[in-house]
Amino acid sequence: MRVTINDIAKAANVSPATVSRAIADSPRISKATKKKIFKIMEEMNYYPNVIARSLARKSTNIIGILVMGTTEKAFQHPFFPEILRGVASVAYKNKYKILISSVTNMDEQREIVDDLTQSGITDGILLLSSGVKDPSITYLKEIQFPFVVVGRPDNENEVNWVDNDNISVGYKMTQHLIEMGCTEIAFLGVDRKFIVTLDRLKGYKMALQDNNIALNEDLIVEGKFVDDTGYELMKNLMEKGIVPSGVIACDDLLAFGVIKYLNEKGLKVPDDVAVAGFNNVPLSSYFTPPLTSVDINAFSLGAKGFELLMACMKSEYKSFNRAIIPTQLIIRESTLKK
Amino acid sequence: MRVTINDIAKAANVSPATVSRAIADSPRISKATKKKIFKIMEEMNYYPNVIARSLARKSTNIIGILVMGTTEKAFQHPFFPEILRGVASVAYKNKYKILISSVTNMDEQREIVDDLTQSGITDGILLLSSGVKDPSITYLKEIQFPFVVVGRPDNENEVNWVDNDNISVGYKMTQHLIEMGCTEIAFLGVDRKFIVTLDRLKGYKMALQDNNIALNEDLIVEGKFVDDTGYELMKNLMEKGIVPSGVIACDDLLAFGVIKYLNEKGLKVPDDVAVAGFNNVPLSSYFTPPLTSVDINAFSLGAKGFELLMACMKSEYKSFNRAIIPTQLIIRESTLKK
DNA sequence: CTGAAAGCGCTTACAG
């Protein structure tokens, strides 16, 4: 049998209440008593049962993370583990545990959100997805359950969220390509289900405008966001007879496919076509040529997201907080035209 | 206030015990009573409190996953999310939840294992690491806590584990390179802390022997397993004046670095040097040239790992089970010498 | 087929 708080109480000649208070380091217990209790706990190898504690406290110190993996590739994207590392690092320091669920579609997500919130297992939820019109967000707001979205949601003023400034991210990259002399810049991988891609596109458009470059809708290509379909997207574009001088892909993985296709067509990157991605995956620096990208600081997204969630779980005052994580444009050979 | 089993009992004019049994679909409750109870549960929007249930049942239906991320890069490796997907998929079907912890060293791992096992939060543990002389394994065996290791541990006959046959994996790849005409084959990324690298090395040696190729210890290079240090490892090797005709790297990430270095030195892959990796990361097919690798079926590793763990948590009969997940050699241009 | 009661292992308002 495992040793309980009652065993400790008996051995220490105090009440279970006193042991409980000693563990919680209550100022109402004398130092001497605490010391005695801790000694006995040590000797008897006592560990508090967190389930019992959770039931009594009506709080578990567990948060749920929902990873929306629309495709396998999305889930394999290195930026998820990075966000997770960020969350875990802050959570660990604050004695929180992390329950993880990966979901493949919105319906499944709603089901899991339902379970996680109603079963009493989690104190708060972190949504790693920023789907447009996300039903989970509506629901979580409705039941007033603490949650934070990593990724700006569409109702941004009524939700706690953390994200990069993706408009600025798109702007910076476009500006960079323009400075490299590109005028016909294709923008690949716009996925209307993901706000992040729409924001980056918005930044792209703004940069063109600021540089008096006319917008050519043909250069904007919809497609999956995080996937390895860059090859096909580029192929489709060029088979329409369009050969841009620069290509911005919404994710590095797409950019790799783009470069592969260009290589096959005998076009040189960056001299014939400059190519850039976003999210700065670890391999971008090893690609041939090394890929220009934007580091989104996924670790910080996760860490900050958890901080917001903690605030949200603790505070009795309702508010909607947001946090913007800075990004860095990482210029590599793939856009450095001679 | 949330609605409890007692509220349902009152509304249905039965005892809480009956409601509890109805939820558990006990055959001892009449169909009529069940129907009445379910209807009321629905109406009152009742969800069982899993914490209370866990306390009463002394079992939580939560498993803990420990990801050993010795380096950031290791954690970012696409094969972790893939394993996780596999675990999650089977866990979800069986109504298990997943608690995830990432640890950066063995001491931290022990601490977390301690917490996870003693606090009563998890019913079983999945270790995603196969460190040599892992203290957590020793401990888990000692306290007889249900656990499974993904990756063959050194005391393989006293532990439940799932893994690929990494000796065979190393053998297959080496054999392939030999068939491509390579005789001087370098083997990069042997990390004595990771059994998987030692096993692959063993397969390499066996293949050489079977083909009557003398082992040249200079061609075996120790290094980090999952990291982007391939460039340096290859550089060190060649600066000793060694130019192999084939290179096998213990992970695709290393192989990418190797190819980058070879490119810089003006050596053609595969014609001058054939290069292969392991683990078949998503980008391997997009690399220039596309990289020969071995698919380890990470999803299956995870799924099977969880199955073993379930068996281990449920069975009253002690046994040590293992599962071997098949692998596929994926031959791409990087080793296809003309 | 159903219920009363004890129990899971904690916490905490109340009382002293």
Place this chain on the structure above:
DNA sequence: CTGAAAGCGCTTACAG
């Protein structure tokens, strides 16, 4: 500074 008691919301052996 400490304790007795009630309570968190379930489950289950026992009894009928």
